Amino acid sequence: MNVTEEPVELTSGLQDVTVAKLHDVAEFRLKVSKADCKVTWLCGATPITESAKYVTGMDGLEPYLRVNDVLGDDEGPFSVKVDDLTSTAKLSVKGKHMHGPAGKAYKCYIDAHSSVC
Helix, strand or coil: CCCCCCCCCCEEEECCEEEEEEEEEEEEEEEECCCCEEEEECCCCCCCCCCEEEEEEEECCECCCECCCCCCHHHHEEEEEEECEEEEEEEEEEEEEECHHHHCCEEEEEEECCEEE
């Protein structure tokens, strides 16, 4: 008798994440049909390695990626590959800090329609 293992399924894909301001923590999660699967996270096209900046793990059937100390350079697509399946979402920063004359920091809030400093 041959038993074929069911392939993993994404029961819930990644969702876009927006943090309120720079230096916040962003977390991406998805749900899979089984815990026994290979999970690879990517920032753009670059594979992510575990570090103080990027923390990965599995919470039951939910693989997650935590992005600590979010900076402007972190904005953009993040993807997860689970076996042969891929899900992609975008990381955005709502409030950004900009520097003016003599290094004085200005806080700007940026939305889809305007920016206010």
